Amino acid sequence: MNIRLSIRHRLLLLTLLPLLFISLVLGGYFTYTRFHDVENNLIQRGELLARLLASSSEFALMTKNQELLQSVSKGPLLEQDVVDILFLDGNYQLLHRSADFAIHLITAAPQAYRHQQYWYFTQPIVTSGIPFLDNPEFQETERITDTVGWVTVVISNSRTGQQQQQILWTSVIILFVFLLTVFIAQRFGNRISRPIADMAAVMQTIQEGNLSARVQKRYFGEFNLLASGLNALADNVQQLITEQQIRINRATRKLESAMYHLQKQNSELIDARQQAEEANLAKDEFLARMSHELRTPLTSVVGFARLLNHSPCTPEQQEYTRIINQTAQMLLSIIDDILDFSKLEQNAILLERIQFNLEQVIYDVLEMQAPSAYEKGLELICHIADFTSAEVTGDPTRLRQILVNLISNGIKFTDSGSVELHIESTTISSQQSLFTIKIIDTGIGIPCQHLENLFQAFTQADTSITRRFGGSGLGLVISKRLTELMGGRLEMFSQEGEGTTVTLHLPMRTSLNPLTHSGELAYLDTPLLFFEPNASLRRSLSDLLRHRVHQIHTVRSLEECLQLADDYQIIMLGIPALCTQRNTVLAALERLVAKQPELILLTPSGVTLPDLKHVKPIIINKPVRTDQLYRALHIDKSQQQPAAPHHNQQLAGLHVLVAEDNELNRLLITKILSHQQIQVSVVETGLDALLFLEHNQPDCIIMDVHMPVMDGLEATGKIKSLYPNLPIIALTANIIEHEHMALYHAGVSDVLLKPINDTKLLNTLATLTHGKLSVAMDVTDHNILARYGVAQSHLHEEMFTLTTRMEQLLLAADAKKLADVNHQLSGISGLYQLAEIENCCALISQQLDQTHYSARILWRLVQRLKRLVAHHNEPSGHQNQRDTGVD
């Protein structure tokens, strides 16, 4: 049984138990000792008396003198309790006895024993002698019998018994007194501890929640006071707790009410959130759809512009089509930016790290903005220092987006004057420079109090501005955020009525452009007369020309130009953007070309020039690119034409059916074959190939393995069953052996791996149609697209189509098809050595390989892929196109 003792009881037990134990032990010990002491005293006394009597009765016993023995006995008989003294001789014969009553005598040994109520103490009477001989010869060794008799003292035990009884009684009384004391102590202790225990119990009851518990009993003294105090305290506590309970109940009711409302609101919020999410999803879908819808016509614009560019047209027309193309691309990019705005808000923008030419990007932007500037009669001026030939590493799309925003803003808010772009660089290290790009306009300016608001989304300086100039107000915000993402800083300074200066500080990694330093530079030795009414533009172009033109005469006024015109063989004339000035200049053109000089006109785009009778001027659209200017002055040696592949007469006249679903590949194969004067028919699926064969008999089929509707494997099997002698060349990107074996098993004549190797394709074709033939190819240009005149735009369009499809598949959550499309794009990017795109495709592939892929990450990767694809066709693409001269 587990008995729980209070601390008080434990303390009492701890102190009292040992004390009680020790007291009892000591009491018992002392009682026992005293009890035996009485007996021991009796024994000692008896033995002492017997010894004394034995000693003193020696003579009387030896002389057997009764009187003497009686005399000796007298003294001890007077002692208490001594009732008899007996003397016996050596033969235990009684010699003398002091009393006469029945005794129980045991002789023959000195001893003390008790019989009935008497103690018997017997001692021998021993003789003792003195030395009395000097000479041992007188006597032999004595044989003295020491014991000559016995004395027995008989002592009554009655008094000792009484003493022992008395001791026992005393002990009992002491024990009783002790118990009485304990009882009294307990009573008194209870009188002290009971009130405390009662009060503690009441306290415990109150703590357990029974607030009505009170101390009911009456105690004495301070305990009464304590009890009443405790009761008073309990009353207060009860009152307080009751009041508190009431308040809590009240608060609880309020809280419940609030909770009810909150739950209601929460429910409403959940509904609202759901609606918002649905709306957001709808918005995303809408944006995606709108993006697609916007892209489709824009793609058409771009496509037709390029077609126009491919058609025979004047350089001016080509320039227009290129600008149309670029503007459309920029528009696509802006659409993407609007879509990205939400991602920007979520810091979801990933910047690319691509090497690009900063000068080209700047001129691209300026050209893009030029029509709107010139439409308003504004001069668009670019001040570029020498460094601009440097290649930088960064995100050209985002930089272009920033510059477009800033320049378009400048144009938008400037009614007259100019928008200038100044760019300078400060070297931070051998690999990094800080580029400072300033866009200065002479517009309406912005009040200081509105400057900060401009960097907030959907905010413009004045609501009237929106009405006046339109726009979403996102441009500056996106520019600022992007600049900061690039590690740069965007500052704006404006003075109302005087104009605005936006400064972009941007650190970027730099590397020298090898093309700039390759080859020998050409210089113009012929004196050049240069007229440009705008001072800033004049200074800008003069700076450009000064490096390559030995003699340049810059004039500020048209009159001066007219006066000096006869002295110069080359005259470069800037046509002002402002209509009134422009007309003046145009009116003076006839007089200027009187001596038929070589005339270079720097004209804003869209300006209709008068027909000059004697001179066919070289027209360069503003803003003027350096290379255009140099080309017009015949000092540009960088132009190279790509080598065209040779064609082989042995393959001419063959009819080849190409079954390929990929448009780019289809176009490329067609180009390769057409160049060999091979008649090419194209279909997009295996089924189409079968249908084609029902009415045509080609010499050979080039069959892609992976096609929709009916793949190449199945189509080959069916074709071979119908036309067993028709050679089929299979094209696949898969290097797995068992697929190749399956193709051979199906009946293909040969398997060629993608990317397409034209030499190998033609050799295989020749082998299958004419036996063993070899086709000699000039492969000085490794770019197969350029070699066969396939425009980069085809590649870009193909990649763009694929990325758009990937986006749609991602929205449709069709991972399998997404993986297929990604695989195709990866193959194309690998084929044309587009490392960034290939890498991005690899990341998408990794993500798709995971069991639970993240749609969010995939979305980011696809968006990144789209930007990369878009970039592929923009700056470098532009450069490549012009470098290779394909377009």
Place this chain on the structure above:
Amino acid sequence: MHERRAHHLLLFYILLLLLSLSSNSQAGPRSILVISPPYAIYQSVRQQISTGLTGENLQFTWHAPSEVNATDPYDLIISIGTDAFLTAVELFPQTPLIASFLPKRVFAMHQKRHLGPTTAIFIDQAPHRQMLLVQALVPEITTLGTVFGQSSVSERAQLQHYANLEKIHLNSVVLKEEENPISTLQHIIVNSDAFLAVPDQNAFNRASAKWSIYIALKSSTPLIGFSKKYVDSGALAALYSTPEQIGQQTAEVLKHYLSAKQLPLPAHPAYYQVVTNPVTARRIGVRLPDKASLNRQLNRASAS
């Protein structure tokens, strides 16, 4: 001058030669066996004998009683003490024997077993001398008490004889072997003017000696003991001979034998000492005579 000196020297050598011849012709070195227990008191006797015979041409051989070899021939045996005497009697019954330092009753009991010439020097004092001492100490004495045992009862007649000579009544009792001596002693001492203790194993042991002194003191009876220790314990006076005195007397007897070729009769000690206890004397009211007077009276015995 030189001739005279030469004559004198020649005469000296001749005399020396004659002396040596005379000595050899009278008696050669006598072989004497001394039998003595190896205890100090006996050694004192032997030592005193040797001292007394210094210069004699004697060859002494000493053995303890237990070590004596009976086959060795000796011209004379000197025994010291009872054990030595009994050994000599046992082993050398034919050899002349001087028994020294032994009680008279022992010699009397065993002397017949020795066939050769025998003499003895007792340790017991002569009765006459004892009687003279009693008379000297207690001149007014009329009754002399004494107790005899079985071993000393033979001396009773001789003591009675000398008491009669001195006109003293001898109050004596002969104790039986099993009889308690205390009661007898008490009776004799209380009823006598003086009490003479006689060495006897039955009459006196350490207890009876103690109680005899107790009774004597209690009854103011002068008690004459036979040892110095007795006096030291409370007896009034005692007459006794020391071992040296016995040794001296033995040497004298041997000398006499050597010279006379004949042993004397057994005798009590010729030399003795008297010791008194003045405390006891004062206690019992006896006035002790001075030493000179005492010696003078005792010498009467020697003279007689």
